[in-house]
Amino acid sequence: MKAAGYTLRPPFPSMLRAVEFSHHLLREHLFPGDMAIDATAGNGHDTHFLAQLTGPDGMVYAFDVQGGAIAATRQLLERWGVPGDSWNLIHAGHETMLEAIPAIWHGRAGAVLFNLGYLPGSDKSVTTGAATTVAAIRAALTLLRPGGILVAVLYTAHPGGKEEAQAVLDFCAGMLPREFHSIEYRTVNSRNHPPSVVAIEKAGTDMEPDYSI
Numbered sequence: 001m002k003a004a005g006y007t008l009r010p011p012f013p014s015m016l017r018a019v020e021f022s023h024h025l026l027r028e029h030l031f032p033g034d035m036a037i038d039a040t041a042g043n044g045h046d047t048h049f050l051a052q053l054t055g056p057d058g059m060v061y062a063f064d065v066q067g068g069a070i071a072a073t074r075q076l077l078e079r080w081g082v083p084g085d086s087w088n089l090i091h092a093g094h095e096t097m098l099e100a101i102p103a104i105w106h107g108r109a110g111a112v113l114f115n116l117g118y119l120p121g122s123d124k125s126v127t128t129g130a131a132t133t134v135a136a137i138r139a140a141l142t143l144l145r146p147g148g149i150l151v152a153v154l155y156t157a158h159p160g161g162k163e164e165a166q167a168v169l170d171f172c173a174g175m176l177p178r179e180f181h182s183i184e185y186r187t188v189n190s191r192n193h194p195p196s197v198v199a200i201e202k203a204g205t206d207m208e209p210d211y212s213i
């Protein structure tokens, strides 16, 4: 496209950033009426995003260990007028999600999102951690429906972040390919520590995975 003698190009880099990519995957897997889980509510932006996809007839469960994060998420959802019976905020660690989410939903989650690390603008010493994150991922995979997706945004710049990211990748590498398909999306040539995305899709859609690739 030409304008005033210049060729208009998309901004550089044009590829999706980590959080944008995580949202792209969620958009592809969630439908109105679905149940979704935000494992790290924080300020509620992701919870709100999920609630927009699951809609007024769906349900979003959101977890956070910080009372302030739960309050901020509640405030955001109310400000946007998201119906109160389409979300449920749980002030507890995501590693408790199997016990905290009613059995009727087990095996029915369309997506589970983990935006790991600490909450920007808040207490940086409260971060997610390798052991509880991996325990929560195990629980989340039980909660997913066939064809559902788990998406984790991984940060490595803060203390413990690298170890946590490695623990998640090690866990993913050990999963059986006939049960789960897992990918990693990351910038290869950055001098900083940009976030990356790991996604795990549960098998069992109407199409069988192609093991030849």
Ligand SMILES: C[S@@+](CC[C@H](N)C(=O)[O-])C[C@H]1O[C@@H](n2cnc3c(N)ncnc32)[C@H](O)[C@@H]1O
Pocket: 039, 040, 041, 042, 043, 044, 045, 046, 047, 063, 064, 065, 066, 069, 092, 093, 094, 095, 115, 116, 117, 118, 119, 120, 126, 127, 128, 129, 132
């Ligand atoms: C990067 S922030 C999440 C950002 C959030 N998704 C948003 O849209 O604002 C990470 C959050 O994880 C929370 N957290 C830390 N450990 C946790 C745990 N075991 N279970 C649930 N949340 C935890 C922190 O309190 C923090 O709010």
